[in-house]
Amino acid sequence: MADCLFCGIAAGDVPATLVAESEAALAFMDIFPAVDGHVLVIPRAHHDDALGADREALAACIELAGEVGRAQETALGATGVTFLSCARPDGWQSVFHLHVHVLPRTAGDGLAIPWPVEAGDPERIASVAERLRAAR
Numbered sequence: 001m002a003d004c005l006f007c008g009i010a011a012g013d014v015p016a017t018l019v020a021e022s023e024a025a026l027a028f029m030d031i032f033p034a035v036d037g038h039v040l041v042i043p044r045a046h047h048d049d050a051l052g053a054d055r056e057a058l059a060a061c062i063e064l065a066g067e068v069g070r071a072q073e074t075a076l077g078a079t080g081v082t083f084l085s086c087a088r089p090d091g092w093q094s095v096f097h098l099h100v101h102v103l104p105r106t107a108g109d110g111l112a113i114p115w116p117v118e119a120g121d122p123e124r125i126a127s128v129a130e131r132l133r134a135a136r
């Protein structure tokens with residue numbers, strides 16, 4: 001897709017520091033790393049986000065993200081990995097080509113869950129679940 005930064009990386013027209021690739025996906029270093037070793041995984045084909053991507057692109061991304069996460073454990077000493085994919089501006093997406101952040105984690109690395117972890121109202125949870133099931 002013209003004017004898509006990540007399509008440019010996939011085409012080799014925009015420089016990136018690649019760390020892994022497969023037939024349908026590639027992984028490269030994030031130039032705005034949240035932690036050391038922060039990697040982005042993208043499908044080679046353009047998909048705006050995970051909501052619109054086909055099964056093949058999603059599978060290729062999560063498979064390669066898993067490989068990257070295992071490499072982060074082995075090579076960087078990560079003791080955990082956070083996978084994150086944002087969709088749409090209100091979902092925190094800022095580059096509109098599907099991507100999965102793969103963050104190598106260690107205890108005390110300073111990253112935090114951005115929402116308060118509090119028990120929800122069981123009736124509200126059940127009600128929302130019913131709406132989601134009905135919408136599929």
Ligand SMILES: [Zn+2]
Nearest residue numbers: 004007046097
């Ligand atoms: Zn693209």
